[in-house]
Amino acid sequence: MYPELFKIGPFTIHSFGLMMALGFIVASYFLTKEIKRKGYDPNIGSTITLLAVVFGLAGSKILFLIEEWKYFIKDPIGEAFSPAGLTWYGGFFLATLAIYIYSRKKKVPFLVICDAAAPALLIGYGIARIGCHLSGDGDYGIPTDLPWGAQYSNGTYPPSVAFRHFPEIVEKYGVNGVVPDTIRVHPTPIYEFILSTILFLILWKNKEKIHQNGMMFMIYLILYGTMRLLVEIIRINPRILFGLTEAQIISIIIIIIGFTGIYFIKKAKKITPHH
Secondary structure, three states, rough: OOEEEEEEOOOOEEHHHHHHHHHHHHHHHHHHHHHHHHOOOOHHHHHHHHHHHHHHHHHHHHHHHHHHHHHHOOHHHHHHHHOOOOOOOHHHHHHHHHHHHHHHHOOOHHHHHHHHHHHHHHHHHHHHHHHHHOOOOOOOOOOOOOOOEEOOOOOOOHHHHHHHHHHHHHHHHHOOOOOOOEEOOOOOHHHHHHHHHHHHHHHHHHOOOOOOOHHHHHHHHHHHHHHHHHHHEEOOOEEEEOOOOHHHHHHHHHHHHHHHHHHHHHHHHHHOOOO
């Protein structure tokens, strides 16, 4: 893995930061195209991207610190300003709130923005996951013998550290109580990149066929939630309730929101009077 790509004088270019920035740029491009296609000022797309960057990163960090509270208490400054440690759902929820407030101020229907952002969110997320893969930040999966299993020995969160909270894996694969850093594991960030790209292409190809406000975003919630729910099965996140990870529980909730949203959107269409 390559957490650091290269240096320019005193500055180090990190793979995660670079891919995250690229993800935002690509997402902004598709978001702006969609907003323009829907008949709104394309400059709104740039502002939404900026809000997503600022509040997305802040929310991701806040949720991560809450999850790792015991470590945050021990070293609040170090944990708060560490470039590592981001939880995507935290950023998603806080950025969504900020964009909602902005849409109200601009008098642009919030669901229109959500629909325009749906394909962009998928491709941006997928690209950012490549950064997780390159940096080896612990978003990978359980050990595997499959030929495409990846090795994260040079990552920022190597297997010897990542698996120490999984006694069953330590017992099976450990040497003197430690899982070797050279062990091959599922490259789940690559799985997510591939799946996100496929789902992006599906939404982008069908964007002109979906007309009701909010429908595209609800479909996105279902597709993304299902993808994350399944990938989490082989990711190394702790199980917190009913054998599910935190991300799986949130995924189930947003899948339910997606189906509920589709139901009410279709119901509203049926009762809308025709003139």
